[in-house]
Amino acid sequence: xxxxxxxxxxxxxxxxxxxxxxxxxxxxxxxxxxxxxxxxxxxxxxxxxxxxxxxxxxxxxxxxxxxxxxxxxxxxxxxxxxxxxxxxxxxxxxxxxxxxxxxxxxxxxxxxxxxxxxxxxxxxxxxxxxxxxxxxxxxxxxxxxxxxxxxxxxxxxxxxxxxxxxxxxxxxxxxxxxxxxxxxxxxxxxxxxxxxxxxxxxxxxxxxxxxxxxxxxxxxxxxxxxxxxxxxxxxxxxxxxxxxxxxx
Amino acid sequence: xxxxxxxxxxxxxxxxxxxxxxxxxxxxxxxxxxxxxxxxxxxxxxxxxxxxxxxxxxxxxxxxxxxxxxxxxxxxxxxxxxxxxxxxxxxxxxxxxxxxxxxxxxxxxxxxxxxxxxxxxxxxxxxxxxxxxxxxxxxxxxxxxxxxxxxxxxxxxxxxxxxxxxxxxxxxxxxxxxxxxxxxxxxxxxxxxxxxxxxxxxxxxxxxxxxxxxxxxxxxxxxxxx
Numbered sequence: 001x002x003x004x005x006x007x008x009x010x011x012x013x014x015x016x017x018x019x020x021x022x023x024x025x026x027x028x029x030x031x032x033x034x035x036x037x038x039x040x041x042x043x044x045x046x047x048x049x050x051x052x053x054x055x056x057x058x059x060x061x062x063x064x065x066x067x068x069x070x071x072x073x074x075x076x077x078x079x080x081x082x083x084x085x086x087x088x089x090x091x092x093x094x095x096x097x098x099x100x101x102x103x104x105x106x107x108x109x110x111x112x113x114x115x116x117x118x119x120x121x122x123x124x125x126x127x128x129x130x131x132x133x134x135x136x137x138x139x140x141x142x143x144x145x146x147x148x149x150x151x152x153x154x155x156x157x158x159x160x161x162x163x164x165x166x167x168x169x170x171x172x173x174x175x176x177x178x179x180x181x182x183x184x185x186x187x188x189x190x191x192x193x194x195x196x197x198x199x200x201x202x203x204x205x206x207x208x209x210x211x212x213x214x215x216x217x218x219x220x221x222x223x224x225x226x227x228x229x230x231x232x233x234x235x236x237x238x239x240x241x242x243x244x245x246x247x248x
Numbered sequence: 249x250x251x252x253x254x255x256x257x258x259x260x261x262x263x264x265x266x267x268x269x270x271x272x273x274x275x276x277x278x279x280x281x282x283x284x285x286x287x288x289x290x291x292x293x294x295x296x297x298x299x300x301x302x303x304x305x306x307x308x309x310x311x312x313x314x315x316x317x318x319x320x321x322x323x324x325x326x327x328x329x330x331x332x333x334x335x336x337x338x339x340x341x342x343x344x345x346x347x348x349x350x351x352x353x354x355x356x357x358x359x360x361x362x363x364x365x366x367x368x369x370x371x372x373x374x375x376x377x378x379x380x381x382x383x384x385x386x387x388x389x390x391x392x393x394x395x396x397x398x399x400x401x402x403x404x405x406x407x408x409x410x411x412x413x414x415x416x417x418x419x420x421x422x423x424x425x426x427x428x429x430x431x432x433x434x435x436x437x438x439x440x441x442x443x444x445x446x447x448x449x450x451x452x453x454x455x456x457x458x459x460x461x462x463x464x465x466x467x468x469x470x471x472x473x474x
Contacts, residue, residue, distance in 0.1 A: 008259060012266020017273060057382055057418075058443040058465040065399035065429060065445055070390075070436030112440050114385055116361070117463045119440055152317065152359065154461065156389055156438075166321035202321070209326025209436065211389070211459075213357060213364070216314035218321055233438065235387060237362045239314045240466055 061114050070158075072107040073121070074208075077159025077231035079106040080123040084229050092125045092229075093134040093143050117237045121158065124222045125229040135194040136174055145170045145198050145221040148236075149191035153214040156233035161207045162224040168201030170194070170219045196221065206230070316360045328352060330435075333392025333457035336368040340455055348457070362463045369395060369451040369458075378403045378425050378448040382418035386441040387461040394434045395456035399447045401428030424448070 179186030403422035
């Protein structure tokens, strides 16, 4: 017995080692099934979830085609210009001058907003008397220069005339604020800048029918002619990942 | 008898001790180390320290929000725009096929998000004139001439565009549109056509020239856009 005991011990240890190598251990099972999820002890079948359909290429677009007649666009400009002549100190941007009430029968411009682009019009005036600019509040005959990191702008001048200064850099540049820079503190709009004037820009004399393609981050400044003002199509194309709520 | 019993007991005890020792030393035991918090020290969780064999390179410049866009503004005068229409109108009237984009400077105008093209519809154009584009919206400015556009509805006998035997998904063509709305067009008018909306242009004598802005639906491959 004593003579065979070490051999028996060794053989038994080998048998135990082999058994331990192949046995499913409780602590291994506790690590769960696929994807780290605990194994279902009741064997409940997986829920039958149908595959998700391909997302649309163009979610939430307006579905209706739209047409704008140049006759209506001219009438809108003429009405805005006439109103401005009658109220020369009224700011055209920011709503600071109260609601614009155009004569009855003036066509109402209806824009269109897509996920990718936005169609609207705008009107700018030359202020006979210097007044606080619409965004920075500096005293000027003109509204402020704008610069947008997140959108390309496409302009079609629809009425009036003046100059467009583009490219270059904005002097006294500030971050734009949602509620205007001269008022009480309000939300900063990252990627939106304003100020004036433009230094080192290029000047174009513009009139009705002209186009401008303004790339993202390029400063642009509307300098309307006195009395006539300037109306234009403002088509903004999102660069792709820019929050539409910031775009101005 | 007692000796035999004791011997059996001893054999069993030795075998049991051997099995237990072997089981404890088996490789499956190393899996036990995965249990619990691997970052615990003195029973307190410690923030893991991440190290990398290959350090991430420093970015040389911030990633721009507007890759591959023109740097400066482009300006087109209404005089040049009208001249482009007159050039195209005269060329088509003389039976000469001209690439409309050659009639106006800086055309076609490409960016990552949108592209501008000049399009000319000759008088009495026939055949496959109804188009439908799944990948982009269109904003159109009439540069010159007069005519009509039917937009919306359904293309009758719609077919997918094929070029050299290769189908172009998302591009559909046909000869006519059922339903839809008809708009009369002249110089200066604008039209907005949402993605996947059929449209068919027809020109009066002299033809109809338009600037067509194609606004990409964002994820659409440009090489599929027609």
